[in-house]
Amino acid sequence: MAPKRVIFGLLGTTLDAGRGPKRWERWRPTVSLTQHEDLVVDRVELLYPRQGTTLAKQVAEDIALVSPGTEVRLHLVDQRDPWDFEEVYTALHDFAASYPFDQEGEEYLVHITTGTHVAQICLFLLTESRRFPATLIQTSPKFKTNDPAGEYRIIDLDLSRYDTIAARFHREFTDNIAGLKSGIPTRNAAFNRLIEELEHVAANSVDPILLSGPTGAGKSQLARRIYELKKHRRQVEGAFVEVNCATLRGDAAMSTLFGHKKGAFTGATTDRAGLLKSAHGGILFLDEIGELGVDEQAMLLRALEERRFLPLGSDVESTSAFQLIAGSNRDLIVRVNEGHFREDLLARINLWTFGLPALRDRREDIEPNLEYELAQFARRTGRMVRFTTEARNRYLRFATGPDALWRGNFRDLSASVTRMATLSPSGRISEETVTVETGRLAEAWRHRDGTAGHGRDGCAELLGAARAGELDRFDRVQLEDVLSVCRSSRSISEAGRTLFAVSRTRKASVNDADRLRKYLARFGITWEMIAADARRQS
């Protein structure tokens, strides 16, 4: 059963007018909608102003004659001033909001030929923003013929083939897509499709978006890109607020998210707005949402559904309108089944779910991402580093081969590039450096189940998650590598010799142990701490 075709339109008080027989010789846009041999119209929803009542009935009768299969429904939509933008927009918006759209059984068109220019602009905007889930239909008299049926054109704003407008839309779309991909020309078809869908959703929806995928797949980065895209389109005014739910514990969790009143608990010496409030008019990215506590889940659900929540210790509700992007590396359904995650909250955030593939499932994207990481390194450090041709080929052969597990996904790749670039002071990553690096990666993946280059999070173990989290990735990658060398060395001198193997050959006198000690001291780490930790681990 083909869906029913329904056309919304405004009565054209001039163009649709005519009472005598001559009216049949003229092109009348609303009637013409139903006069085309190749366009079946099951229903016309005709909006008319009070002074157009008689004409509206005439048009309905004429349609009944020329197209008995078309039902005409008349809607009185009164406007004092059809040239008043706000009034017209509100009237049409309210009509759309109360209309019982049935997108399963009906397809909708919005006729934009009739009405004031103000009304036409409003209809266009309401259609573009999907208040009318419709395509546009434009009618016109047929040039050089006397056929009163004229011509029609269907303009699907989703189809990018409308010459100049479309070209501009398309360019913008391409820019948006590139933006969402951080400008990386990714080649993986599934990923690219996902990004295109995401672009569409980001443009058209204020509902929650769920990004799932393994750690390091790029959820956080993508969330930020969505924000930037919406910001660019002026769809958000507020801020991008990001928090990893795994770092939220106890009272602090409630207060961090929803805010508190002064004196709500010990240490609450001032009012705190909370992240939800900070995200008002913007985007709240809750990473690892599966780690959110049960109380916080309940409060978040209410905040999503009613845009209201109660700050800790307050008896006045706070409001915030934000778009939620949730990140999860776990199967939330399993969390629901285990009783750790609210089913209703999952249902609420599960509307738009995008599963980001692991890096090993999109190996064709490793090469473009390699370029991107090198560019990022250059931006951070001001140092341009390149591969020699052989080194590059060797690295890619490994990276795209079966031995590369990429357990930490882009985090691994980023760390790996940072290591190689850092260890190539000449600005050229040599084959030798690559060989060492691929060995290190393979070793890490073989032994451990975890993140970048390390089974364990060495920094977090020694410094605690909170302090480790404060480190720049730049420092952290370096520190991780230093710590891993330290762990496998028997003494600080041996570690120093390994770590400064290149530069020590150029120095007259060497004190590698001292250099290392000073380096570690910058992070508050001593050799004794490392040694103690290593003993605990073994």
Add this chain to the structure above:
Amino acid sequence: MTERTSKNSMLHIDGAQGEGGGQILRSSLALSMATGTPFRMTGIRAGRAKPGLMRQHLTCVQAAADISSAHVSGAVVGSTEISFEPGPVRSGDYHFQIGTAGGTTLVLQAVLPALLVADGGSTITVEGGTHNRAAPPFEFLERALVPILNRAGAGLAVRLERHGFYPAGGGRVVTTIDPARAPTAIALAERGERQGARATAIVSRLSPSIAHRELKVLRDRLGLQPDELEAVLVERPIGPGNAAFVELRYEHVTEVFSAVGEVGKSAETVAREVADEARDYIAAQVAAGPYLADQLMVPLALLAGGRYATGPLTDHSATNMAVIEAFGGRVAVQDGTLVVEQLLRRARQA
């Protein structure tokens, strides 16, 4: 309900053959309903600017499906492929409303033939255009086609209750059908003596001068007498419109030639088109003109067959021949005479 035939075993008709338009579909529907043979048509209106089914064709499909409880797939605008599996034809009262562009006579082309050989009588009311471009006008049906079918045993009566012109439509044609109980073969070897002629110009909500200008041209070109001219001003008119036609009455056959007025086309041009067709027929000395020849073919095949002298085959006639043959019938051309064999021997009642 009988079991539906699978797609593969269905009669396949290439809709792009011959004139490749709507007629092949209407004839197929008629023959399918009457013989109970399901068919699948592909390439519907393949070569046209807007290919596939248009609304007027869908109207015919839906009317045919109503009357024969058919199972139809592909019946959407723009579809170039359709399958039609008829159930038993049910006689009775039917009312079809069609839009502007669809001619009432075209719907009748699709549904009448099967009702001529049905079990009981029917009344079909069709509302829409009665005088459309590219469709036979009501008067062709009334004065040329129906008398011959009644001679073949059918009991048909058509009545024009209201005129309908493009674009307003709103006309109404009522057809009563008493099926042919003892059909007889038709033999029209010649037209016989001319017994009379009449030129008619119809105007609806337009100036009567249009009718008078048309009649003047027809009088001059066809040598008609004043009492053979008739101007009709439509009573209770719906929308504006104009048509002119000439009725030529002979001993064995009556022919009707017509044209429809359009905005931007002069009354004289309309009348000249009619006069040219009438003069061609008068000169050709055949019994059936080109339209009558192709319109008779399907109903006669379903009744008792027949033969009639006609001119060179038109695309429409050739297409109808091919369709009839696809449904198991036979039409031959012998020395300028079309010989239509009886296709249906009351097989459905047996």
